[in-house]
Amino acid sequence: MARVSQTVRAMPDVSRSRTLFEEAGRLMPGGTQLLSRRPSLFLADAWPVYAERAEGCRIWDIDGNEYIDFLAGFGPFVLGYGCEVVDRAVIEQIGKTTCSTLNNPLEVEVARRLVEVVPCAEMVRFSKCGGEADAMAIRIARGYTGRDRVLFCGYHGWHDWYIAANLSSAEALNAHLLPGVSPRGVPKGLAGTAIPFEYNNLDSLRGALEAHRGEVAAVIMEACRSKAPAPGYLEGVRRLATEHGAVLIFDEVVTGFRLALGGAQAYFGVTPDLTTFAKALGNGYPLSAVVGRREVMEGAATQFISSLYWSDAVGLAAAKASLDEMRRIDAQGLLWARGRLLKEGMTEVIARRGVPVRCVGYEPMLSLAFEVEDAGLRKTMLSVYQQEMLRRGFLAGTGHPLSVAHTEEVIAAFVSAADEAFAEVRAGLDAGDLETRLETTGGQQEGFRRLV
Numbered sequence: 001m002a003r004v005s006q007t008v009r010a011m012p013d014v015s016r017s018r019t020l021f022e023e024a025g026r027l028m029p030g031g032t033q034l035l036s037r038r039p040s041l042f043l044a045d046a047w048p049v050y051a052e053r054a055e056g057c058r059i060w061d062i063d064g065n066e067y068i069d070f071l072a073g074f075g076p077f078v079l080g081y082g083c084e085v086v087d088r089a090v091i092e093q094i095g096k097t098t099c100s101t102l103n104n105p106l107e108v109e110v111a112r113r114l115v116e117v118v119p120c121a122e123m124v125r126f127s128k129c130g131g132e133a134d135a136m137a138i139r140i141a142r143g144y145t146g147r148d149r150v151l152f153c154g155y156h157g158w159h160d161w162y163i164a165a166n167l168s169s170a171e172a173l174n175a176h177l178l179p180g181v182s183p184r185g186v187p188k189g190l191a192g193t194a195i196p197f198e199y200n201n202l203d204s205l206r207g208a209l210e211a212h213r214g215e216v217a218a219v220i221m222e223a224c225r226s227k228a229p230a231p232g233y234l235e236g237v238r239r240l241a242t243e244h245g246a247v248l249i250f251d252e253v254v255t256g257f258r259l260a261l262g263g264a265q266a267y268f269g270v271t272p273d274l275t276t277f278a279k280a281l282g283n284g285y286p287l288s289a290v291v292g293r294r295e296v297m298e299g300a301a302t303q304f305i306s307s308l309y310w311s312d313a314v315g316l317a318a319a320k321a322s323l324d325e326m327r328r329i330d331a332q333g334l335l336w337a338r339g340r341l342l343k344e345g346m347t348e349v350i351a352r353r354g355v356p357v358r359c360v361g362y363e364p365m366l367s368l369a370f371e372v373e374d375a376g377l378r379k380t381m382l383s384v385y386q387q388e389m390l391r392r393g394f395l396a397g398t399g400h401p402l403s404v405a406h407t408e409e410v411i412a413a414f415v416s417a418a419d420e421a422f423a424e425v426r427a428g429l430d431a432g433d434l435e436t437r438l439e440t441t442g443g444q445q446e447g448f449r450r451l452v
C-alpha cells in the first residue's frame with residue numbers, strides 16, 4: 001500500500017502550472033473547459049492547475065508534486081483513478097475498434113445492464129456528457145407531451161433549454177447554479193420556457209404546475225444533493241407530475257451509481273419517467289445515458305436525436321466494465337462505509353476546533369458547508385483551510401465524492417490533516433487575522449453554488 005504522508009510542507013511549487021495556465025488564458029476563453037477546474041475557484045496562484053497523472057486517490061501535478069485527492073475529479077471515479085479492470089477493458093476495445101461504419105454491440109450490452117439495475121429503465125439512449133443527456137431528456141419529454149415548458153430544480157448543464165431560465169429573470173438560476181449567469185447567446189424566444197422551483201417545497205412545484213396548467217412538458221430535478229428529501233417530498237413530486245401529465249426526470253448525473261447501483265431512485269424508492277446518468281457511468285471515460293419508461297422513450301426513434309460519437313466504444317467498454325466491477329465489489333456499500341468514517345471523523349474535528357463548518361450530505365457524496373453569513377469571511381476561511389490541506393498534501397474543498405480507492409487509512413490521514421487545518425482557521429478567527437495567514441495572493445474568487 002502506498003505511503004500516507006501527513007508531513008506539513010511548504011506550499012508546493014506550481015510554477016509550471018502557472019505558466020501554462022497563463023498561456024491557456026490567451027488561447028482559450030476562460031482558460032479551462034469546466035468551470036469547476038478554474039484555479040480561481042480554489043487558491044488561484046497557488047493551485048496546481050494541471051495533472052500529469054492520477055492513480056487510485058492520488059494525483060501528480062506537472063510540477064512533480066503528489067497529492068491525495070479528496071475532490072476526486074468532481075465525481076466520476078467511484079472505482080478510483082485508473083481502475084485496472086476498466087482501463088484493461090478500454091485498451092482491449094481500442095485494439096478492436098472504437099468507431100466505425102457499423103454500430104458497436106457494446107451499446108446493447110451496456111443498455112441491457114442499465115435496464116437490469118435502474119428501476120425506471122426500460123429503454124436507453126447514449127450520449128457523452130451530463131448536460132447533453134439532460135438536453136436529450138428534455139427533447140424527448142417535449143416530444144412526448146407536445147408541450148414546451150420545463151420546471152427545474154438544481155443544476156442541469158450549459159444548454160439553451162436550461163440557461164433560458166435567466167431570460168425572464170436575471171436571478172432565476174441564482175439558487176440553482178450560481179448568481180449572475182448571463183443568458184447571452186440563448187435565443188430570446190425561449191423566455192418563459194424554463195421555470196425554477198424550490199427543493200423540498202411541494203407548494204412551490206404545485207404553484208408552478210398550476211400557473212402553467214397543460215403546458216409543462218417536464219419536471220427535472222436531482223432527487224437529493226446535500227439536503228435529504230423531506231418525508232413524502234419525492235412521492236409528492238411524483239404524484240404532482242403525474243396529475244399534470246408532465247414527464248418526471250431525475251438528473252442522476254451525481255447520484256447515479258453512488259447512493260445505490262440503481263441510483264437515487266432505487267435508494268429512495270421513487271421511480272421517475274426518465275433519468276439521466278453521466279459521471280460514474282464510465283468511471284472517468286466519457287459516456288452518458290438517458291433511460292426511462294418505454295412509452296416515453298420510444299418517441300426518440302422518430303425525433304432527430306443523433307450523433308456520431310454517442311456510440312464511441314471507449315466510453316461503452318468503460319461503462320460495461322465499471323458496471324460489472326461496481327456490482328462485483330459492492331462499490332456503493334464501500335462508499336457508504338468509507339463516507340461514514342469520513343463524516344464521523346470530520347464532525348469530530350470540526351467540533352474539537354469549534355469552527356463554523358458542517359460535514360453534510362449522504363455518505364457517498366459528502367460536502368463541507370462553511371457556515372458564516374459574511375461571504376468574504378467564508379471564502380477566506382475556505383481558502384485558509386485549502387491552503388493548510390495543500391501544505392499537508394491533500395486536494396480539498398467543499399465536495400468529497402469518494403471513491404473505493406479512498407481507503408480507511410487515507411481517510412484517517414485526511415481527517416487528521418483537517419484537524420490541523422481547522423486549528424489554523426480557528427486561530428485566525430480568534431486573532432482576527434485570518435486573511436494574513438493566506439500565503440497566496442488570490443484566495444477563492446468565485447463560487448459555484450447549487451441548491452441541493
Ligand SMILES: Cc1ncc(COP(=O)(O)O)c(C=O)c1O
Pocket residue numbers: 129130131132134154155156157158222251252253254278279
Ligand atoms: C446534476 C448535474 N447535472 C448535469 C451536469 C452536467 O454534466 P456535464 O458536466 O458532464 O455536462 C452536472 C455536472 O456537474 C451535474 O452535477
